[in-house]
Amino acid sequence: MTCAGTTRELWGLLPERVEPEVAVPPWPKFMRGCVRYRESLQAQLPDAPVDDREYRE
Numbered sequence: 001m002t003c004a005g006t007t008r009e010l011w012g013l014l015p016e017r018v019e020p021e022v023a024v025p026p027w028p029k030f031m032r033g034c035v036r037y038r039e040s041l042q043a044q045l046p047d048a049p050v051d052d053r054e055y056r057e
Contacts, residue, residue: 041048
């Protein structure tokens, strides 16, 4: 048996792919989490450089 043959057999043992269920918090709760995360960064790394660029898609 070749390595490629073994790989195909192993892939066949994996369970079927299941799409994850996505849930998002309401905006106010999401934004509170963002603010807490940023405050935590400031507390842990007060001298970290600041990147003031706007996000672009």
